[in-house]
Amino acid sequence: MPAGERETPARPPHEPGARQRSVASVRAHRRRGATRLRYTRREVLLAVCVVVVVVAVGGWAAMASRPKPPRNPAGVASGAAQHAAGRAPRSATSGSATVSITWVGDMTFGTLNEWPPDGTGSLLDDVKPYLHSDLTVGNLETALGDLPMSKCAPKETDCYQFEAPAYTAKDLRRDGFSAVNVANNHTLDAGPAGEVSTDHALRAARLRWAGRPGQITYLTRNGIKIALLGFAPWSYDADALDIPAAEALVRTAKEHAQVVIVMEHLGGEGDDYRHVKPGEEYFLGQDRGNSIAFTHGVIDAGADLVMGSGPHVLRGFQWYRGHLIAYSLGNFCGYNTVGLDAYTSIGAILHVTLNARGQFVKGSITPLRLISPGVPERDPGRTAVSYINSLSRDDFAGNGAVRLSAAGKIKK
Numbered sequence: 440m441p442a443g444e445r446e447t448p449a450r451p452p453h454e455p456g457a458r459q460r461s462v463a464s465v466r467a468h469r470r471r472g473a474t475r476l477r478y479t480r481r482e483v484l485l486a487v488c489v490v491v492v493v494v495a496v497g498g499w500a501a502m503a504s505r506p507k508p509p510r511n512p513a514g515v516a517s518g519a520a521q522h523a524a525g526r527a528p529r530s531a532t533s534g535s536a537t538v539s540i541t542w543v544g545d546m547t548f549g550t551l552n553e554w555p556p557d558g559t560g561s562l563l564d565d566v567k568p569y570l571h572s573d574l575t576v577g578n579l580e581t582a583l584g585d586l587p588m589s590k591c592a593p594k595e596t597d598c599y600q601f602e603a604p605a606y607t608a609k610d611l612r613r614d615g616f617s618a619v620n621v622a623n624n625h626t627l628d629a630g631p632a633g634e635v636s637t638d639h640a641l642r643a644a645r646l647r648w649a650g651r652p653g654q655i656t657y658l659t660r661n662g663i664k665i666a667l668l669g670f671a672p673w674s675y676d677a678d679a680l681d682i683p684a685a686e687a688l689v690r691t692a693k694e695h696a697q698v699v700i701v702m703e704h705l706g707g708e709g710d711d712y713r714h715v716k717p718g719e720e721y722f723l724g725q726d727r728g729n730s731i732a733f734t735h736g737v738i739d740a741g742a743d744l745v746m747g748s749g750p751h752v753l754r755g756f757q758w759y760r761g762h763l764i765a766y767s768l769g770n771f772c773g774y775n776t777v778g779l780d781a782y783t784s785i786g787a788i789l790h791v792t793l794n795a796r797g798q799f800v801k802g803s804i805t806p807l808r809l810i811s812p813g814v815p816e817r818d819p820g821r822t823a824v825s826y827i828n829s830l831s832r833d834d835f836a837g838n839g840a841v842r843l844s845a846a847g848k849i850k851k
Contacts, residue, residue, distance in 0.1 A: 542575075545770050547625075551587075553775065569790075583641070586602070588633075605639075652676065670737075679733050706730055709752065761799065
């Protein structure tokens with residue numbers, strides 16, 4: 440082959456039918472390829488279907504095996520509507536959750552260096568069984584410590600000052616108390632230093648308190664968040680004379696708690712002040728507040744229960760907008776410090792159960808009488824029942840008067 444020329448492959452000799460056989464051969468090959476392609480597509484589709492079915496079944500099984508969340512999981516707020524209404528968002532507390540509350544009235548334990556020889560705790564031995572609840576509270580009408588008392592001038596009449604030893608706080612804690620109200624006219628019996636001493640004693644005993652200006656005390660019981668507030672008609676306490684400010688503080692509490700409880704220390708003192716009357720009350724020249732305007736105002740602002748002290752006698756009970764107001768439970772304890780006549784010697788322990796929405800569930804009283812030198816015991820004559828029924832009827836007939844059964848149960 441001359442250089443530079445390209446070799447051309449020889450063509451096969453032409454035979455009749457050779458082209459036809461080639462075309463037929465190609466077509467047969469294509470048919471076989473198409474068949475294989477159809478089989479491959481079917482296999483792929485079948486495989487995809489199998490995968491989809493497996494994934495679906497596996498996902499269903501995983502979902503079925505996952506524990507179902509509670510309808511109202513813990514810590515979840517109940518919705519924007521409650522925020523808009525100014526109410527606290529409800530936590531995931533069970534709808535059946537309740538809190539039991541026990542309230543006692545005015546309690547003192549002697550005065551400086553004139554204390555019970557067996558300790559202040561000995562004064563409550565007979566009533567301890569009635570003090571245990573989820574939240575037991577009372578009005579602490581005394582300073583705690585051993586500082587000189589400074590409220591009353593020498594030889595001043597109609598002036599009373601009380602101071603109990605600091606260990607009284609631990610006695611109260613041991614006897615079942617969880618908190619105390621410190622808003623009353625004995626806050627400064629030992630001066631500002633006595634107020635500091637009182638707070639220190641309560642803190643050391645792990646006993647909560649409420650009633651200082653602007654103070655809201657939060658506690659949790661049975662998963663229910665509770666706000667405690669105390670008020671009295673003096674500027675050194677959370678001031679009950681400034682009703683708009685009290686209402687504002689209650690509204691703030693309601694934004695952060697499910698149940699709001701207000702403790703009030705209002706009214707004149709003694710037998711002549713057993714009735715709750717409209718308008719301001721004056722005693723010893725002092726404005727002792729407007730009990731009806733105050734209690735109704737704080738309930739309008741969001742309080743669920745109002746518990747009272749101050750007059751040293753029992754007062755009537757009232758329903759207002761479905762909420763209970765116990766205007767005064769009288770004296771609870773007063774070692775040589777309170778009168779023991781037919782009215783000042785009769786008191787009661789209030790027992791109330793509320794649900795997580797602050798609604799009244801049930802309630803009752805334990806009737807008490809004080810015996811010399813001011814020691815409480817259960818009253819077998821149940822005098823407090825008839826007193827409260829009579830006072831409630833006289834003061835609130837047709838306007839929410841509460842009725843107690845003979846056994847002391849609050850009738851709804």
